[in-house]
Amino acid sequence: MIEYDSHxxxxxxxxxxxxxxxxxxxxxxxxxxxxxxxxxRSVLGILWMLLNPLLQTIVLAIAFGAMFKSSLSNYPxxxxxxxxxxxxxxxxxxxxxxxxxxxxxxxxxxxIPRATYIIAAVGNGFVNFMISxxxxxxxxxxxxxxxxxxWFFLPFSIIIITVFSLGFALLLSTASVFFVDSIDIYQVLxxxxxxxxxxxxxxxTLPSYWSGLMAWNPFYYFxxxxxxxxxxxxxxxxxxxxxxxxxxxxxxxxxxxxxTSKADQLAYRL
Amino acid sequence: MWVFKAVNKTIIQLDNVTVRFRVPHEKIPTxxxxxxxxxxxxxxxxxxxxxxxxxxxxxxxxxxxxIIGANxxxxxxxxxxxxxxxRPTQGRVLLRGRIAPLLELGAGFxxxxxxxxxxxxxxxxxxxxxKDIASRLEGIVNFSGIGxxxxxxxxxxxxxxxxxxxxAIATDxxxxxxIMDEVLSVGDAEFQKKSMxxxxxxxxxxxxxxxxxxxxxxxxxxCNRAIWIEHGFLKMIGQTSDVLNQYSRNIYS
Numbered sequence: 465m466i467e468y469d470s471h472x473x474x475x476x477x478x479x480x481x482x483x484x485x486x487x488x489x490x491x492x493x494x495x496x497x498x499x500x501x502x503x504x505r506s507v508l509g510i511l512w513m514l515l516n517p518l519l520q521t522i523v524l525a526i527a528f529g530a531m532f533k534s535s536l537s538n539y540p541x542x543x544x545x546x547x548x549x550x551x552x553x554x555x556x557x558x559x560x561x562x563x564x565x566x567x568x569x570x571x572x573x574x575x576i577p578r579a580t581y582i583i584a585a586v587g588n589g590f591v592n593f594m595i596s597x598x599x600x601x602x603x604x605x606x607x608x609x610x611x612x613x614x615w616f617f618l619p620f621s622i623i624i625i626t627v628f629s630l631g632f633a634l635l636l637s638t639a640s641v642f643f644v645d646s647i648d649i650y651q652v653l654x655x656x657x658x659x660x661x662x663x664x665x666x667x668x669t670l671p672s673y674w675s676g677l678m679a680w681n682p683f684y685y686f687x688x689x690x691x692x693x694x695x696x697x698x699x700x701x702x703x704x705x706x707x708x709x710x711x712x713x714x715x716x717x718x719x720x721x722x723x724t725s726k727a728d729q730l731a732y733r734l
Numbered sequence: 735m736w737v738f739k740a741v742n743k744t745i746i747q748l749d750n751v752t753v754r755f756r757v758p759h760e761k762i763p764t765x766x767x768x769x770x771x772x773x774x775x776x777x778x779x780x781x782x783x784x785x786x787x788x789x790x791x792x793x794x795x796x797x798x799x800x801i802i803g804a805n806x807x808x809x810x811x812x813x814x815x816x817x818x819x820x821r822p823t824q825g826r827v828l829l830r831g832r833i834a835p836l837l838e839l840g841a842g843f844x845x846x847x848x849x850x851x852x853x854x855x856x857x858x859x860x861x862x863x864x865k866d867i868a869s870r871l872e873g874i875v876n877f878s879g880i881g882x883x884x885x886x887x888x889x890x891x892x893x894x895x896x897x898x899x900x901x902a903i904a905t906d907x908x909x910x911x912x913i914m915d916e917v918l919s920v921g922d923a924e925f926q927k928k929s930m931x932x933x934x935x936x937x938x939x940x941x942x943x944x945x946x947x948x949x950x951x952x953x954x955x956x957c958n959r960a961i962w963i964e965h966g967f968l969k970m971i972g973q974t975s976d977v978l979n980q981y982s983r984n985i986y987s
Contacts, residue, residue: 467910468818470827490858497855501846573838575818576859643765731820732755 476724483577491580495587513595514602517544517551521603528664535666538609538695541600545691546663548596549625553686554654556589557633561647564637564730571731578727582637586630593622600694614693617700621690624712628686631716634723641726641733657683682711744830745910745942746793746816751825753786753811753966785811787966788825795831795910798943800953800974802981803963809946812963813837813913816944831910831942834860836918839900845889849880849899852888856903870906877932878902879925894921901929908936912943917952950978 472479484491503509521544529539536542560582571578597618604611639646661683667675678684685708692700700708757780785808793799801809814820815827817835842859843852853874857867867874875884878899880891888896898921905912912933920929937943947953953960953974960977962970970977 466828467831467833468827468829470815470818470821470825487858487861489864490855493855493858497844497847497851501844504846570842570859572819574835574841574859576842639765643768645764645766649765728821731814 476727477721480577480579480724480727484579484583487577487580490576491584491587494580494584495591498584498588499591510595513592514599517547517596517599518602520547521599524664532666532669535668538607540603541607541609542666542691542695543664544600544603545694546661546687548593548600549687549690550658550661550663550683551596552589552593552625553629553632553683555592556586556629557636558647558650558654559589560585560633560637561640561650565640565644565647568641568730578730579634579723582633582723583630586626586633589629590626593626604694609695610697612697614697614699617693618690620705621693621700624689624708625686627716628682628708628712631712631714631719634719635715638719638723638726641730657681661687663687685711743795744792745795746830746944747826747828748792748816749790749826749828751786751789751815751822751827752784753808753815753820754823755783755785756780757783784966786815786822789963789966789968790825791961791968791971793942793944795942796937796940797959798937798945798957800957800960800977801944801946801963802948802950802953802960802977803969807963808966809963810915811966813915813944813946817913829911832907833911833913834904834907834909835913836901836904837913837915839897839904839920841900843888843896843900846887848887849878849884849891850875852899853903856900860904862907874899874902874906877906877928879921894925897921898925905929905932905936908939908941910941912936912941914943914945916947917945917949917956950982954978 474482503512506512508515521540524543524547525540528543532539532542563581563585568581570576570581603609636646636650661681662670662678667678670678685704689700689704689708692698692704787808789808789812801812803809811820813835815822816829817833817837818827818829840852840856842856844855847855850871853871854864854867858864878884878895878901880895880899883891883895888899891899901918901920918929918933919926933943943956945953945956957974959972960974961968962977962981970980
């Protein structure tokens, strides 16, 4: 009976997948612990996950509400639906970069699947995302914004966004191990993309040559696919569905292949 | 008590294992510097450093092996490559059995979580299922001697308590292979006796033990064979007394 053979019989992308399956309970535990730790010491606890996006929306709505009053009715709904997607993508990617670059210590000490912490980070972000949807419902009900059958599309939007986040997190985490400052570079880039993506403003305010460029902004598609069923109460068009799911799956595929092919070097580099 | 017959069975096998680290001549951990160098067409030069060099040996079931050598000789790298933390650059490592590394007791412990929660967490890190741990929980808690503190956060524990809990989890199931860095000195005198007794029991029942040590006396006492590593090369492997003799002669000559 051979328990371990350093010669791989399987390609890395498959080997890591099997190991993750074997260690799935560890991933659930770590995901749970991240959630517990974040809110354990605060009085309001899990309520913060609801309050955080609400407060963010109130602040931004006060700041920009007047500006887009004429073009966007129920501006807080528009704003929050964009923010939730944005926060999910950026928070999970930043968190997983951080844990790999600074918290990868465990990978140096003992064998666990290399992607454990990244998947736990995305899992944690996913739970946050789910809970913050309640804050979305609160805002929608409060403003009397209609809820229609288009909301049934949201699970698909969420799956697409999660797949993209996981792939993106895998790519960025690999980079963060090889170049420490990729975390800072990413920080600056997402700040820029926050304003380059129509989150706080409608795309119609942009001059036409700018809105044409939006086709090259991947975040645009993911923000739109979550926002449309909520704000416009319409199903996303076929183009949008096709492009966003292709983007998401190809990012995950490429991210997984790159991460697993570099995974053995991680313990050397960390 | 069930006693494994110490049959001649190779349990650890290393074939021409080389572990190579790539050491850049200048430190360039940032993308910024890398990009600047690339723009200036100044390529970064690396040198290769072999922490282990073409190391081959095999260990039979039930043996106790001492690993000796100076600091930086490659002993820790050897343990890492055996406990599958790093994969060899070249060569092959084969293990026939579950390994319990007692190098990092309580790896992955979360300070904010209670002792009980951490038993499940550390158990999962070691590859046990939740069900498995749940059925062993009582035995682990009893052995650790943590008592009522088991439901207090780990951050309130003394370092001795943390190590005791880590040891209790890592050794609750008899492993085929035990790996130690120096002879264990976990907790107080009483616990040291208890933990040593457990290890000896496992050894008696057929577990193979690997110990890295700087103490020739304990190697002489415990190990039937010894491995001497120098500059990443396997300098000598053989009967403990022979290897220790050569080793000390080499040091004092």
